[in-house]
Amino acid sequence: MALKALMYHYVRSDREDLPYFKHLHIEDFRRQLDWLAASEGFADRAAFMEALEGGPLPDGVVLTFDDGFADHHDHVLPELERRGLWGIFYVPTGPLAGETMLDVHRVHLLLGRHDATTVAARLQHEISDDMIDQEKKEEFRKQTYKWQRNPDDVLFVKRMLNYFLLPQHRGAVLDELMKHFFGAEEETLLAELYMKPAQVRALHEAGMIVGSHTVSHPVMSRLPTAEQEREIADSVTFLENILEERIITFCYPYGGKATFTDETERLLTKHGIRFSFAVEPRDIAANDLRARPQALPRYDCNMFPHGQCRN
Ligand SMILES: [Zn+2]
Numbered sequence: 271m272a273l274k275a276l277m278y279h280y281v282r283s284d285r286e287d288l289p290y291f292k293h294l295h296i297e298d299f300r301r302q303l304d305w306l307a308a309s310e311g312f313a314d315r316a317a318f319m320e321a322l323e324g325g326p327l328p329d330g331v332v333l334t335f336d337d338g339f340a341d342h343h344d345h346v347l348p349e350l351e352r353r354g355l356w357g358i359f360y361v362p363t364g365p366l367a368g369e370t371m372l373d374v375h376r377v378h379l380l381l382g383r384h385d386a387t388t389v390a391a392r393l394q395h396e397i398s399d400d401m402i403d404q405e406k407k408e409e410f411r412k413q414t415y416k417w418q419r420n421p422d423d424v425l426f427v428k429r430m431l432n433y434f435l436l437p438q439h440r441g442a443v444l445d446e447l448m449k450h451f452f453g454a455e456e457e458t459l460l461a462e463l464y465m466k467p468a469q470v471r472a473l474h475e476a477g478m479i480v481g482s483h484t485v486s487h488p489v490m491s492r493l494p495t496a497e498q499e500r501e502i503a504d505s506v507t508f509l510e511n512i513l514e515e516r517i518i519t520f521c522y523p524y525g526g527k528a529t530f531t532d533e534t535e536r537l538l539t540k541h542g543i544r545f546s547f548a549v550e551p552r553d554i555a556a557n558d559l560r561a562r563p564q565a566l567p568r569y570d571c572n573m574f575p576h577g578q579c580r581n
Contacts, residue, residue: 271329272553273313273321275568276306276577277525278334280378282341284580291382292579294571296345302576303353306331315356315479322545322563327556333357334547334568336483336521337375338366340462343469351476359473360483360521360547363508365464371456372487376444377431379459383451386423393427396446401439467512474513481519482506482543490522490530498534502541518544525549525568535564 280293294302306312313330321327333350335342338361350357365372371379380389435443448456465473474480484490484501485508493501506517520543522530527548538546543564550567558566571577 271311273318273327273329273332274310274553275332275334275547275566276571276574277336277547277549277568278346278571279336280339280341281335281345288379288382290385290581292378292581293341294577295580296349298576298578298580299346300349302571302574303349303355305575307353312355315477321556321559324560327554327559332554334360334521336360337372337487338362338464338470338483340465340469343465343472347473347476347478350478356477356479358479358481358519358547359470360481360519361465361470361509362483362485362487362523363505364485364487365460366467366470366512367508371460371463373431373440373444374487375463376448377428380447380451381424381427386427389447389451390423390426392447392450393430393443396443397430397435397439401436401443402434403436406434470509470512474515479519480509480513480517481521482509482517483521484523487523489524490534491528495533495537499537499541502537502543506541506543516542518542519546520564521547521568522549530565535562538564 278294278299280291281296281299282293283296285291311330313328313332317325317328318332333355335346335357338359342359346357362372364370431440431444452459470480482502482505485505486501488497488501490498490501502520506520509517520538522534525548527550530548535546545559545563545566547568548565549570550565551569551573552567554566572579
């Protein structure tokens with residue numbers, strides 16, 4: 271037996287207008303909960319909280335849900351309530367405040383609507399050499415060569431938009447792609463993608479834990495300290511105002527080891543955060559809670575039975 275945290279993103283049924291969209295099907299989510307109940311069990315909420323204060327390590331699974339999707343209110347919450355389970359929901363507050371769609375989710379929608387070859391071709395059309403990070407250019411040339419011989423268009427689109435394009439061009443290129451493929455429909459998709467404040471309140475009132483996931487979902491380690499602090503402080507304040515309760519947990523956007531620093535961990539502690547989740551596929555040990563509660567390991571749900579996307 272052991273203590274494990276699992277990470278989920280989209281949980282929904284298939285949609286005809288997004289035939290390539292990568293998501294965990296709600297039926298597979300139910301099957302996975304059945305499987306977890308039978309094989310691992312679920313960690314008791316009070317016991318988990320006591321473990322953070324030095325109590326014994328509980329066994330079982332802690333469920334976590336990232337990015338503030340309406341999916342979590344509409345599909346996950348009823349399922350957890352039906353089973354008497356609890357979860358932690360990490361909400362980026364920019365989208366919650368009704369701002370724009372996060373770039374990472376615009377890429378998912380682009381690749382969800384059309385086959386990747388179509389998106390890749392349009393992307394090629396929108397970019398020029400001077401928009402690409404010079405330091406990454408050599409790597410880009412090698413990759414492009416590889417892609418031309420053995421085209422992996424999904425990888426090309428993701429790497430270009432998330433990594434090779436200079437940050438100051440990324441937004442504008444995504445604007446053009448969204449305009450081209452979705453037009454005015456982006457507004458509708460934005461309105462239905464994320465939870466509204468009242469839905470986040472409903473999660474909280476149903477006994478779920480709501481945590482910070484920054485304002486704008488940046489790679490924290492790439493930001494100067496002052497900007498990291500603003501991402502943490504502003505998101506915590508926003509959630510505390512909605513919920514009228516202290517926010518004590520956080521999870522890192524993207525979440526791999528390179529996406530945050532000691533400085534980020536220090537800032538989190540300074541702003542009242544008791545524990546934070548990263549992405550690292552291993553169990554939570556007693557020493558993680560004691561020695562480094564701001565970098566707890568967490569598995570992707572796709573590493574366990576029924577947790578994979580269908581398409
Ligand atoms: Zn995220």
